[in-house]
Amino acid sequence: MKKVVAKNEIDLEKYRQKLFKTKETYRKEQARLSFEQKIEIVMKLNRFARGWRKA
Amino acid sequence: MHEEGVLKEYAIGGAIATIYYTEPFATNDVDIFFIPPEEQGLLVLTPFYEFCTQAGYKTYKEYILIDETPIQFLPAATELEKEAVQHAVPVTYKNIQVNVLRPEYLIAIFLRVFRLKDQEKIVRLLEQTEIDKNLLSDILTRHGLKEKFENFTGER
Numbered sequence: 001m002k003k004v005v006a007k008n009e010i011d012l013e014k015y016r017q018k019l020f021k022t023k024e025t026y027r028k029e030q031a032r033l034s035f036e037q038k039i040e041i042v043m044k045l046n047r048f049a050r051g052w053r054k055a
Numbered sequence: 056m057h058e059e060g061v062l063k064e065y066a067i068g069g070a071i072a073t074i075y076y077t078e079p080f081a082t083n084d085v086d087i088f089f090i091p092p093e094e095q096g097l098l099v100l101t102p103f104y105e106f107c108t109q110a111g112y113k114t115y116k117e118y119i120l121i122d123e124t125p126i127q128f129l130p131a132a133t134e135l136e137k138e139a140v141q142h143a144v145p146v147t148y149k150n151i152q153v154n155v156l157r158p159e160y161l162i163a164i165f166l167r168v169f170r171l172k173d174q175e176k177i178v179r180l181l182e183q184t185e186i187d188k189n190l191l192s193d194i195l196t197r198h199g200l201k202e203k204f205e206n207f208t209g210e211r
Contacts, residue, residue, distance in 0.1 A: 028078075030078035031076070031078045035074075035146060035147075035148050036148060038074050039071075039079075042071075042074060042079050042080070
C-alpha cells in the first residue's frame with residue numbers, strides 16, 4: 001500500500017471510489033472460493049462474533 | 056440421515072446455500088428444507104428428530120445442535136419450496152454429497168419471506184453469481200412473484 005494524499009474533496013472521493021472498487025473485486029474473489037473454504041470463514045466469523053459478544 | 060433414509064428429499068437453503076454462490080458472511084444457523092414424508096395421510100414434520108436424539112445430538116427448541124451449529128429442519132410447506140428441493144443441485148462438501156437450493160429458487164423464497172436480511176441475500180445473489188434469467192423469470196411468474204421482484208429490483 002502506498003502513501004495516498006488528498007488535496008481536496010474530489011481527490012478524497014476518488015480514493016473512496018477506488019476503495020469501493022477494491023472491495024467489490026475482493027467480494028467477487030471470495031465468491032469463487034470453494035464451499036469448504038467459505039464454510040471455514042463462516043465458522044471463524046461466528047466464533048469471532050461470539051467472542052465479541054462475550055467481551 | 057439421508058443415507059439411512061430418514062431424510063429423503065432435502066436441500067440446504069437460507070444463508071448457507073446463499074454462501075455457496077456468494078462471498079462468505081456471518082450466519083448463525085443452517086436451514087435444511089425437506090419434503091415431509093406422509094404416514095397414514097399425515098405429514099411427518101420431524102422424521103429426523105428421533106434419529107438425532109438417538110445419535111446423541113442436543114436440541115434447543117426447534118434446533119438440532121450439531122457441534123455448536125444450530126440446524127433447523129424446515130418442512131417444505133409451499134409448492135415453491137417443494138419444487139426448490141426437487142431441483143436442488145448436488146454439491147460435495149468434505150467428500151459428502153449434499154443438496155443445495157439453486158440461486159433462482161433461493162431468490163424466489165427470499166422474495167416471498169422478504170425480511171430485510173432476505174432482501175440483502177437477494178442482492179448478494181444478483182450481484183455475485185450467475186443467475187439463469189429465464190429460469191428465474193419462469194419460477195417468479197409461476198409462483199406469482201414477478202411483480203414483487205420487479206418492484207424490488209426497480210427500487211434499487
